[in-house]
Amino acid sequence: MQRWLGALPLLMLLWGQALAADIEAGKAKAVVCSACHGVEGKALIPGYPHLAGxxxxxxxxxxxxxxxxxxxxxxxxxFMAPLTEADMENLAAYYAGLK
Structure with a gap:
């Protein structure tokens, strides 16, 4: 049992990498969002939310x-209809990474 516990951190790291979002894919999908939410996730239209950060x-x-x-x-x-679960994760990762 202890032998497996030593491998746990490595398994968690690999699992996290497998689930990691693709920020570049999120950036590509965000082109459509930029019309309302701004190119850098800062809305130019009053009343529309900033997504950056x-x-x-x-x-x-x-x-x-x-x-x-x-x-x-x-x-x-x-805009939401065609999005997959991965698309949503990628968009969120992209916007969360902006300042």
Missing amino acids: QNHAYLVKQLKAFKEGSRKEPLMLP
């Missing part, structure tokens, strides 16, 4: 809520 988990939660329909915003619906 937001918490990753919060962004994923909100994107999922839009996609599932529990958070209603008609303007977001056409």
Whole structure:
């Protein structure tokens, strides 16, 4: 049993890398978002939220809520429909990494 416990940190590191979001893919997907939320995630339109620097988990939660329909915003619906789970993770990672 102790032999396996020693490998636990390595397994956790590898698991985290497997689940790591692709920031470059998120940046590519964010091109569409930039029309309302700004090129660097800072909205130019009053009343639209800044996405730069937001918490990753919060962004994923909100994107999922839009996609599932529990958070209603008609303007977001056409943009959310094609997003996959990976797309949402990647977008969140991209915006969370901006200052």
